[in-house]
Amino acid sequence: MAPSPALPIAAPLLCAAVLAALRKWLPRRAIDLLAILTALLNLVACAWLLRSSWRHSIVYWFGNWFPRGHMALGIGFLVDPAGAMLATLAAFLTLLALTYSWGRSDSGQNLFQPLMLVFLSAMSGFCMTADLFNLFVFFELMSTAAFALCGLKTQEPAPLQGSFNFAITNTVGAFFTLTGIAFLYGATGALNMAQIGLLLGSRHDSLVVVAALFIFSGFLIKAAIVPFHFWLPDAHSVAPTPVCVLFSGIMVELGLFAVVRVGTAIFGSTFAGLPDPMRLGFLVLGGLTAIWGGVMSFAEHHLKRVLAFSTISHSGMMLFAIGIGSPIAIAGWLIYVCAHSMIKSGLFFTAGILLHRLRTMSEPLLFAQGKELRFTAALWFLGGCGLAGLPPFASAVAEHMISHAGSGRFLAAATVLFLISGALTGGAVLRVFMRVFCGWGDKGPGDRASQIDELPEENEETQVIPVHFFAPAALCLAVGIALSFLPLLADLSLSASSRFLSQGGFIDAIYARTQSPGASPVLPGTGIGSMIGHGLAAIGLALILAVWAVFHRRLPRKMRWPSHLEGSMRWARQIQSGQPADYVVWTMAGVAVLGSFFLVLR
Numbered sequence: 001m002a003p004s005p006a007l008p009i010a011a012p013l014l015c016a017a018v019l020a021a022l023r024k025w026l027p028r029r030a031i032d033l034l035a036i037l038t039a040l041l042n043l044v045a046c047a048w049l050l051r052s053s054w055r056h057s058i059v060y061w062f063g064n065w066f067p068r069g070h071m072a073l074g075i076g077f078l079v080d081p082a083g084a085m086l087a088t089l090a091a092f093l094t095l096l097a098l099t100y101s102w103g104r105s106d107s108g109q110n111l112f113q114p115l116m117l118v119f120l121s122a123m124s125g126f127c128m129t130a131d132l133f134n135l136f137v138f139f140e141l142m143s144t145a146a147f148a149l150c151g152l153k154t155q156e157p158a159p160l161q162g163s164f165n166f167a168i169t170n171t172v173g174a175f176f177t178l179t180g181i182a183f184l185y186g187a188t189g190a191l192n193m194a195q196i197g198l199l200l201g202s203r204h205d206s207l208v209v210v211a212a213l214f215i216f217s218g219f220l221i222k223a224a225i226v227p228f229h230f231w232l233p234d235a236h237s238v239a240p241t242p243v244c245v246l247f248s249g250i251m252v253e254l255g256l257f258a259v260v261r262v263g264t265a266i267f268g269s270t271f272a273g274l275p276d277p278m279r280l281g282f283l284v285l286g287g288l289t290a291i292w293g294g295v296m297s298f299a300e301h302h303l304k305r306v307l308a309f310s311t312i313s314h315s316g317m318m319l320f321a322i323g324i325g326s327p328i329a330i331a332g333w334l335i336y337v338c339a340h341s342m343i344k345s346g347l348f349f350t351a352g353i354l355l356h357r358l359r360t361m362s363e364p365l366l367f368a369q370g371k372e373l374r375f376t377a378a379l380w381f382l383g384g385c386g387l388a389g390l391p392p393f394a395s396a397v398a399e400h401m402i403s404h405a406g407s408g409r410f411l412a413a414a415t416v417l418f419l420i421s422g423a424l425t426g427g428a429v430l431r432v433f434m435r436v437f438c439g440w441g442d443k444g445p446g447d448r449a450s451q452i453d454e455l456p457e458e459n460e461e462t463q464v465i466p467v468h469f470f471a472p473a474a475l476c477l478a479v480g481i482a483l484s485f486l487p488l489l490a491d492l493s494l495s496a497s498s499r500f501l502s503q504g505g506f507i508d509a510i511y512a513r514t515q516s517p518g519a520s521p522v523l524p525g526t527g528i529g530s531m532i533g534h535g536l537a538a539i540g541l542a543l544i545l546a547v548w549a550v551f552h553r554r555l556p557r558k559m560r561w562p563s564h565l566e567g568s569m570r571w572a573r574q575i576q577s578g579q580p581a582d583y584v585v586w587t588m589a590g591v592a593v594l595g596s597f598f599l600v601l602r
Contacts, residue, residue: 289316388426
């Protein structure tokens, strides 16, 4: 018998309340242990729910307030494989982040652990709720915990500024989301997603289209899609390493999860059979995000900002997969979410090791300082290969599925975008490897972010790197590879994606009807050769870019363009100004651009 879906939400909240109340009296190791055990309990519960929901979705009504006819009065949870998978991933990353933080001195007067558990509870509820307003509530609870975690080092001005920018931008997103929910409530008088979907049917008047625009815009801000992305690098460069793991490893992905969930459960029939400018808008914004994030990742020299912009790039590729919209593309997206989370988390944990040991995140200051850190170097190098999509990382399997989910222009566009994104983000990580761990070339140009150095997360200086620092990084990268060898990985992801995309299946589950089986799409050809060839091409381009940048002074001036890409880009850096007012203006511009695609639906 599966545990109650309420358990992954209630247990972390209760433990967080206890730890917050007793934090002044409990010893630090007791607080760490209780938080880790709670995250472990959450992981077991979510994994159990994932296993139990594989055949039939689990529906849970709080207080046994079941629907009466078509009217859903109570608050319901729906656990399907896609939602349960992301909840399990959130619990796993939180467990690793808390393990990494064992005995750390940057816990903010022991507030770190309660906030992490609140964050975990919000993420779990976000993945399972079937109520649109409660989706927003969990969205806000997640954001509030994230704001506090980002600005945890209150004695330093930089974390406070980064947290403020984060809060302003995401509050604008929350306003858009709540406004869209209000429009839908005005149109239907309902908040349950299945009931809204039933009542809307194929209705697509101005009120419904604007509601969809506002809701999607709010979640795309959380997903850091260009031009809604400005908060992410600012937050990553000042947040503690374990918090960065959750930001890049799961929170961004949850924004995209909400786009698919709402787009399917609520607007599945609304946009069916119509010209699909919404889909085109997602494809355009996804492609733009993939390229811009990759370019800016290569242009940065603060290690956490390098990884933050790479997250933006890969988030764009995930949105591109959602824009394709077929079950195979969404199946590839599900695998890509897991693979990217593992690879990026491993890289952030490795960056945290460098900050602990070498006391800086600046690439120029780290030049040749990591020559003795061979195991750390191996982890960083493997992470760069994973970002480029080199087999046997599961990201290669996901890229192959997404690229072959369509035909013609979709196949070509996805292949080229994955190649560009992998080459730029992987090249940035490998460039850091060559300079920091090998001491090749020169220190590289210093940008504004690398000159404003980050303070170490430990007060005491030590030459010893604890085992609990290495273990999460190594485990993440190992899981990123092991996923490729999971039996029937593609078939399992296809089954999950078919149910995830079925509005009828969602509605049948909520109203306790016989669930209609989803369509069984045909997998693309195995194409192991093309998958390996694509991965080798991406890692080859990444190595060429990295070597070209590192040894640019040995080349004729006219052949130094990669060094210009990483050294100049002043106009691009000026856009990332650090001023929240500028970010809000860009957010409004993004809503206007996305709205121009939606106008065709009227």
